Amino acid sequence: MALSFGSRRPMLSPSILNADFSRLGAIVQELEQAGADAVHLDVMDGRFVPNISFGIPVVAAVRRSTHLPLDVHLMVVEPERYLSQFAEAGATLLTIHVEATVHLHRTVSAIKELGLLAGVALNPATPLAAIEEILPFVDLVLVMTVNPGFGGQTLIPAVLKKVERLRRAIDDAGLSCLISVDGGIKLSNLESVLRAGADVIVTGSALFDNHSPPGSLLRLFRERLDAVVARGRPPSGQ
Numbered sequence: 082m083a084l085s086f087g088s089r090r091p092m093l094s095p096s097i098l099n100a101d102f103s104r105l106g107a108i109v110q111e112l113e114q115a116g117a118d119a120v121h122l123d124v125m126d127g128r129f130v131p132n133i134s135f136g137i138p139v140v141a142a143v144r145r146s147t148h149l150p151l152d153v154h155l156m157v158v159e160p161e162r163y164l165s166q167f168a169e170a171g172a173t174l175l176t177i178h179v180e181a182t183v184h185l186h187r188t189v190s191a192i193k194e195l196g197l198l199a200g201v202a203l204n205p206a207t208p209l210a211a212i213e214e215i216l217p218f219v220d221l222v223l224v225m226t227v228n229p230g231f232g233g234q235t236l237i238p239a240v241l242k243k244v245e246r247l248r249r250a251i252d253d254a255g256l257s258c259l260i261s262v263d264g265g266i267k268l269s270n271l272e273s274v275l276r277a278g279a280d281v282i283v284t285g286s287a288l289f290d291n292h293s294p295p296g297s298l299l300r301l302f303r304e305r306l307d308a309v310v311a312r313g314r315p316p317s318g319q
Contacts, residue, residue: 091275091306092118094152094261095299096285097143098134105139106146108295112288115296116303119150119173121263121283126157129181130230137163137170144171152281154202154263156229157181161188168195176200176223176261179211189218200261204229205240209247219258221281222247226274227264234286236265241277248278268301272309282306 095117100108109120120143125134144151150173157163160177161184167175175192179201182188192199200221201212205228212222224244227234247260261281262274274282284302288295 091279091310092259092281093299093302093306094119094121094281094283095288095295096121096123096263096283098123098285099289100295101289102135102139105142109143109146109149111294111296112299113147113149115299117149117299119152119281120147121152121154121285122172123154123285124157124167125230129158129178130156132230137166140167140172141170150174152176152261152283154200154223155181156202161191164188164191164195168197172197174198174200174221176202176221178202178204178229179215180204180207185215186218189215193218202229203243205237209243209250216250216254216258217256221259221261222251223261223263223283224279225264226262226266229264234265236267236270236274238273241273244274244277244279268305271302271305275306275309 095112122140123134124136125132127133140153151171152174153167153172154176158181160182175197177188179185189199198220200223201215201219202223202225204225226236226240244262251258259280260278261283262279263283266274266282266284267287288298
């Protein structure tokens with residue numbers, strides 16, 4: 082299943098990093114029923130980021146639990162070593178960090194050759210210039226609004242200016258790639274993220290770091306998102 086928005090309808094891609102893994106299949110199905118458009122999987126190797134999360138077997142298990150697109154975020158060095166394994170596990174989109182691979186165009190091309198969508202990710206301090214040459218070749222740009230490696234961090238507001246600049250660059254060039262925003266997104270700052278120009282909202286801790294069912298919390302995100310869209314999302318920067 083492709084990532085699709087119709088007429089630029091923003092998408093919710095809940096991250097399962099902080100989910101209860103003893104109930105992972107049931108949680109993924111709960112999120113699907115609550116209106117998730119994709120499932121975001123944060124793969125960490127303990128080298129590119131300090132933490133180790135999960136790998137190929139968990140992606141395969143989630144694939145067996147849902148028909149939703151699997152939005153796989155590879156926070157690993159030399160991601161080109163693992164592309165085919167994640168493709169076989171059922172990934173829909175593989176997002177690699179521009180900071181983690183030497184030959185970015187080659188790696189993006191390899192993802193496409195596997196029949197997957199390709200994304201590139203930027204850490205908060207990485208400038209947009211780092212992806213200027215690859216932008217026409219990718220399906221998604223993931224802008225990190227926290228430093229990657231841990232859940233539960235606070236969104237860095239200054240990074241939203243980068244999202245605005247990226248939105249203008251994509252629109253001015255007539256490109257179709259999507260902007261995903263990940264890190265510290267809550268109901269309280271969702272509107273700011275959307276108005277900066279995001280197409281894909283990744284949220285995790287806001288769904289799992291409390292005592293409410295994640296599905297009910299995701300429905301609140303969908304309601305807030307739809308309300309912002311109904312009021313009309315202005316061009317970026319306004």
